[in-house]
Amino acid sequence: MASPPRHASVVPAPPAASAAPVLAIDYGRKRWGLALSDALGVTSRPLATWNRTNRRRDLARLRELVRQHAVRRIVVGLPLHMDGQPSEMSEEASRFAARLKKEFGLPVDLLDERLSSWEAEREVRRRPASRHGAGSRSPAIDALAAAVILREYLSRQSGHALQQPSPGTGS
Numbered sequence: 001m002a003s004p005p006r007h008a009s010v011v012p013a014p015p016a017a018s019a020a021p022v023l024a025i026d027y028g029r030k031r032w033g034l035a036l037s038d039a040l041g042v043t044s045r046p047l048a049t050w051n052r053t054n055r056r057r058d059l060a061r062l063r064e065l066v067r068q069h070a071v072r073r074i075v076v077g078l079p080l081h082m083d084g085q086p087s088e089m090s091e092e093a094s095r096f097a098a099r100l101k102k103e104f105g106l107p108v109d110l111l112d113e114r115l116s117s118w119e120a121e122r123e124v125r126r127r128p129a130s131r132h133g134a135g136s137r138s139p140a141i142d143a144l145a146a147a148v149i150l151r152e153y154l155s156r157q158s159g160h161a162l163q164q165p166s167p168g169t170g171s
Contacts, residue, residue: 033142
């Protein structure tokens with residue numbers, strides 16, 4: 001007599017460790033731009049622009065935000081010169097990223113943020129209701145810049161890095 005057919009056991013996949021948002025920070029001495037991904041790490045959206053107060057209070061606010069949104073990873077923009085060399089702020093942003101990793105116990109990545117503010121300002125100029133006077137900079141630019149940083153990070157993670165237009169191409 002033949003034995004009953006053997007069925008392959010189906011083991012459900014464990015929940016993805018990455019099923020939680022990624023937070024991006026456009027780090028600055030006066031303000032932080034913040035952006036958040038969806039839980040699957042597919043989309044990015046500007047979240048807020050925070051005026052800095054002091055390191056302890058800033059980190060406490062950030063810790064609460066990370067807890068509220070169940071953030072699993074943080075990306076900090078690394079300001080480099082156009083030729084790729086570190087800028088004055090590069091070391092400061094790197095120290096900030098290391099501190100977040102130590103304080104929060106989360107993975108923290110640095111990502112080249114060249115042109116993120118330029119792209120964010122370009123996006124604001126496309127919106128007629130968002131025009132500002134010459135020489136002014138909207139705090140919304142910082143949150144949009146963080147969203148640009150996050151979008152680039154997510155794109156690289158998924159293997160679909162996007163071509164970014166250079167400032168002179170007009171596209």
